[in-house]
Amino acid sequence: MQLDHIAVSGESLEEAAETIESALGVAMQPGGRHEVFGTHNRLLGLDAGLYIEAIAIDPSAPRPKRARWFDLDHFVGLPRLTNWICRSEDLIAALSHLPQAGNPVNLVRGNLAWTMAVPQDGGLPFNNLHPALIQWQSPHPSVVLTQCSCALRQLIVIHPEALALQRMLTPVFDDPRVSFENGAPGLVAEIDTPHGLRYLH
Template structure:
């Protein structure tokens, strides 16, 4: 079973990514977290009990890994934007076996009290031009959603556009009324309800 876990907004710097999110949604993100394995850092925003938003960028203070970073951050340029969506599963090996080629190799990761496994592509590129979701399996019964502060923000709709939307849809044993796959130029767009009204992010 696949469920929506989080969405990722990348930036050339974490400060830019965070500013982009906070300006759009009017909600403050949490403290900085670090991913030693990938040389990246992030800040999170809770979107209720099941989903969160991640602002992420290369950590300039961390050593560069000997492999491509996730979400193609090594190639990122331009303004901050919504780049990826992530689905969680309780059986990552089975989910990766059923996914299109290139969805990644199960990799064990940790940060503080959190333990997880994630499908990480060897070349950093997910199928369907990164429109295919990354796959994650949280271990030990703890995930970020369990600790993030209530913000009053909720994801209302996530639109995933790709020229091969029908093929992408067929490749995903996943249904969530908030997530819509549409045919078009590759893009991700999200809309939210917030304490300040309806807001959106691309």
């Protein structure tokens, strides 16, 4: 598996996007709507084929028939970095190692098509700090995003059982940009920007 993108959730998309823009000093780009989950997003391209996603419940969309991904049904409070997403060229094989990541759901948004593993209740293990798993069926979104001279330096996954999560992932994931620390649950992204090193958390 490879690191694909990171997600900042908010009670509204405007708040989530503003949090990213304020932290990094660069403008978000348009995203779209996810009809299956009743959410919408905006994106920000990073170097090395990564991107940041701002995501929230779409108030204009009907309530979905299933729990929303990223545990958004239970999201409250200020916008924050909530999820990291890893891609696989064979999602079914990845799920044979990490079945707790959920069940495959096929999704389409404009010219993008992908399959995402989503738990039945929408929430991932380890207080949602287990990576979400994705397999792209279309070209990756990063190829159409305008680059903003931002690059992920380090993603720190913090959890009381962070080392157990790391051991669980080691057979299928190894990226020096992702580190694990014991502590209160959370994510911290160190990002190089045109304005210097900035942080998302």
